[in-house]
Each structure stands twice: as structure tokens, then as C-alpha cells.
Amino acid sequence: MVVKACMSSRSCMSSILRSSRAQWGPAQERGSFMKAAVLREIGKPLTIEDVTIGDVGPREVRVAVKAVGVCHSDLHFAEGHVxxxxxxxxxxxxxxxxIEVGSDVRSVKRGDHVVGCLSAFCGHCASCVSGRLVLCSTGETRRDAAMxxxxxxGGEAVHQFVNLSAFAEEVLVHENALVAISRDMPSDKAAVLGCAVLTGVGASIHSAGIRPGQTVAVIGCGGVGLSAINGALLAGAGRIIAVDRAPAKLELARRFGATDVIEAGEDLAHQILEMTRGGVDHAIEAIGLKSTVEAAFAMLRPGGIATVAGMMPVGVKIELEGFALLGERRLQGSNMGSNHFPVDIPRLVDFYMQGRLNLDDLVAAHIRLDEIGSAFDALRKGETARSVIMF
Known part of the structure; x- marks a missing residue:
């Protein structure tokens, strides 16, 4: 009650802001330098620059980055699709x-090996307390504008990308963007857990809710799609059909648990309907294209669920056959695999250590920070599952 009364007072709020400014000081006079890949203009190459990283706040953590995956979502943002x-x-x-923790940090400590996740959460909003951490939108894990x-x-603010900005030697983040993991976990494999694996495995297990014996089609065999195949395997799917246009990726999909593979043709939905004699229980779209999302819905058997894990460009519209809804078919989105990452990521580490989660085939190349342009080129060509920058 005392806090509420204070916050409702204009003079008290002004005092708090003045105190914050005095504590933090001007941006150009605080913090230390690090190397990072900076995006300054859409469609232009990233530039390696010296960036000032600020001092650690009460609930913030400073991390020396050891590995960071280059995700297709990064390319979407670099090209202006989002x-x-x-x-x-x-x-x-x-x-x-x-390497450093703030005074109020309780979840991690200096020396911990950690994985970052973009779905940082406040922990007390309606979405968080109902278990839907990925839908947290309070913005409380970001710094206040007064800080x-x-x-x-050089004194110019650099906007932190989805709570992390990890193409850098270090990150400074809210503690609720991190989870501690086993020190035995290789850093390159640990890195891809934070997005590709969490999104793909989570789309199969959390979002779709695949049950033992069900038939699943996964469209797109990049990092997310391969992880969705592995997630379907972990969930006990009876038949897992991998779909892609690249024969090499389809061969790779078999190592993640695919029982069948299809090189996508003009009428993908018809291919799957014929193959399964009526459709699949689950279709997971891991690309983010209008045509493949529509195909995912069209290939469902009655009662089936199509889950979109791929990121679609802003403004794209989807067209569905309305009559098919009478068969109780569903189309749904999946944000970061509907994850609970403080719990999910340590479990995924265990699965890898037990040999049940394939991360070795997911990491295709190790590169330096200044080679990030080549990793983007590989993503455009669909050549590799994941390139990982190593520090």
C-alpha cells in the first residue's frame, strides 16, 4: 500500500527519476567497450563496431558470449520484413x-553457464501467472526511458534486439532472459537451444500437443523444422513426414526422426492427403510462407491441427477453405514454441546428454563474428541448418 501511494504521487515519481539519473549517469560516461555486429540500414551488411555496454543494474546480468546461432529470423529483420x-x-x-550480476539478481550467479531466450518475462502479469510466458508484454525487462x-x-543509443542483441562479445540483459545450465553442455549446442530448438520442439510438444501414435507432417527442414521433427519423436508420434524442396535437407530430416520424406511439389496438400489416405493429425509449418501455411491446413484430417511456427512477414494474409472448418480442423500460431524456458531448456540439455535430442547435426558450421555475412548468404540459399558464431 505504501508503494502504491508513493507511485501515485507526482513529486515522488519525479524524485525516483532524478535518483535513477543520478545513479546511472550519462550513457557516454559509463560502461565498457566490446565488439558487436551492428545493423544500421535495412538491406545493408552488418558492420563490426566498438559498442559501449552499460553498467549492470539491480536485476541485470552481464554475460560473456561464447556462442550465438545465426537464425533466419535475424535475416528477416535485417532485410526489413519485420x-x-x-x-x-x-x-x-x-x-x-x-561475469557480473546486479544486486537484486537471484536466478543466476557469476560463473554460471547460461542460455539466453528472447521471450524474457516479468513474472507477475496475467500472461505470466497463467503460465504463458511468451505472451508477456509489460516491457518491464527493458530499461526505463529515463535510464x-x-x-x-559514441553516446548514440543502440536499440536492444528482442531483449538480447547477441551478435556481440557480451550481452547485458534482465535476469529473466537467462537460465543456468550444466557446465558440461558444449556452448555451440547450448546456443541453438535458445530459439531454433525451443521453438521447434515446443511447437510439437507445447503448441500442437502431439500425442503418441499420431501422424505429423513438418513443412520446412531448417533449424526450427528439424527440431519440430525431433520434438514429434520425443512426443511419441507414430509417423513423422518431413517436407522440403532440398533433397539434402530431407536426408538430414531422417536423422532427426522423420519416418517419411516428401520433396514438395505444386500441390503439397494433395501429396500428403494421398500419402496418408485422408490427412494428418498435425501439420507444423516451419517456414512462414502463405502457400505452405495454407497447405498445412488443407492437409489435415478432420479434427486435425495446423500449427504455424514460421515467422510470416507483416501484412501477409491467409486464405482457407471455410467449409473445411466444419470438420473441426484448426489453424493456430506458435510463439517460440509456447515455451517455459527456465524449465524447458535444462530439460532439453538433459535430452541432448541422453542422446535423445539431435543437436550435433543441427550445427552445420562454426564461424567468426566478422563472417556473419556469409552465414546470412547460406540462409538465403537454404544451404545449412545452423551457423554458429564462436567467441
Whole structure:
């Protein structure tokens, strides 16, 4: 009650803001330098620059990045398919070691090996307390506008990308963007858990709710799609059909648990309906294209569920056959695999250690930070599952 009364007072709020400014000081006079890949203009190459990383706040954690995956979502933002303020540092699939913690941090400590996740959560809003952490939208894990930015260049603020900005030697994040993991976990494999694996496995287990014996089609065999196949295997699916246009990726899909593979043709839905004699129980779309989302819905048997895990460009519309809804078919989205990452990621580490989660075939290449352009080129060509930047 005392806090509420204070916050309702204009003079008290002004005092708090003045105190915050005095504590943090001007951005250009605080923090230390690090190297990072900066996006300054849509469609232009990222530039390696010296970036100032701020001092650690009460609930913030500073992490030395050891590995960060290059995700197709990063490319979407770099090419302007999804708007984001510039300049920014992309990267959201990171693993590292904690080097400093704020005074109020309780979930991790210095020396912990951690994985970052973009779905940072406040912990007390309606979405959080009902178990839907990925839908948290309070913004409380970001710094208040009255405080200096976490990242800056020559006094100019650098916008932190989805709570992380991990194409950098270090990250400064809210503690609820991190989870501690076993120190035995290799950093390159740990990094991809934070997005590709969490999204794909979670789409199969959490979002779709695949049950033992069901038939599943996964459209797109990139990092998310391969992880969705592995997730379907973990969930006990009876038949897992991998779909892609690249024969090499289809062969790779078999190593993740696919029982059948299809090289996508003009009428993908018809192919699956013929193959399964009536459709699949679940279709997971892991690309983010209008045509493949529509095909995912069209290939369902009555009562089936199509789950879209791929990121679709802003403004794209979907067309469905309305009459098919009478068969209680459903189309739904999946945000980051509907994850509960503080619990899910340590479990995924255990699955990897037990040999039940294939991460070795997911990591296709190790690169340096200044080779990030080549990783984006590989994504455009669909050549590899995942490139991982190593520090």
C-alpha cells in the first residue's frame, strides 16, 4: 500500500527519476567497450563496431558470449520484413558465462553457464501467472526511458534486439532472459537451444500437443523444422513426414526422426492427403510462407491441427477453405514454441546428454563474428541448418 501511494504521487515519481539519473549517469560516461555486429540500414551488411555496454543494474546480468546461432529470423529483420528501430545489434540465440550480476539478481550467479531466450518475462502479469510466458508484454525487462541505454555508440543509443542483441562479445540483459545450465553442455549446442530448438520442439510438444501414435507432417527442414521433427519423436508420434524442396535437407530430416520424406511439389496438400489416405493429425509449418501455411491446413484430417511456427512477414494474409472448418480442423500460431524456458531448456540439455535430442547435426558450421555475412548468404540459399558464431 505504501508503494502504491508513493507511485501515485507526482513529486515522488519525479524524485525516483532524478535518483535513477543520478545513479546511472550519462550513457557516454559509463560502461565498457566490446565488439558487436551492428545493423544500421535495412538491406545493408552488418558492420563490426566498438559498442559501449552499460553498467549492470539491480536485476541485470552481464554475460560473456561464447556462442550465438545465426537464425533466419535475424535475416528477416535485417532485410526489413519485420520492422525494428535502428541502429540495432541482432542475434537472439546465445550461450555464455555470467561475469557480473546486479544486486537484486537471484536466478543466476557469476560463473554460471547460461542460455539466453528472447521471450524474457516479468513474472507477475496475467500472461505470466497463467503460465504463458511468451505472451508477456509489460516491457518491464527493458530499461526505463529515463535510464541510459544498455548499449550505445559514441553516446548514440543502440536499440536492444528482442531483449538480447547477441551478435556481440557480451550481452547485458534482465535476469529473466537467462537460465543456468550444466557446465558440461558444449556452448555451440547450448546456443541453438535458445530459439531454433525451443521453438521447434515446443511447437510439437507445447503448441500442437502431439500425442503418441499420431501422424505429423513438418513443412520446412531448417533449424526450427528439424527440431519440430525431433520434438514429434520425443512426443511419441507414430509417423513423422518431413517436407522440403532440398533433397539434402530431407536426408538430414531422417536423422532427426522423420519416418517419411516428401520433396514438395505444386500441390503439397494433395501429396500428403494421398500419402496418408485422408490427412494428418498435425501439420507444423516451419517456414512462414502463405502457400505452405495454407497447405498445412488443407492437409489435415478432420479434427486435425495446423500449427504455424514460421515467422510470416507483416501484412501477409491467409486464405482457407471455410467449409473445411466444419470438420473441426484448426489453424493456430506458435510463439517460440509456447515455451517455459527456465524449465524447458535444462530439460532439453538433459535430452541432448541422453542422446535423445539431435543437436550435433543441427550445427552445420562454426564461424567468426566478422563472417556473419556469409552465414546470412547460406540462409538465403537454404544451404545449412545452423551457423554458429564462436567467441
Amino acid at each position: 520492422p525494428f528501430p535502428l541502429p540495432t545489434i541482432l542475434g537472439h540465440e546465445a550461450a555464455g558465462i555470467v 541510459p541505454p544498455r548499449l550505445s555508440i
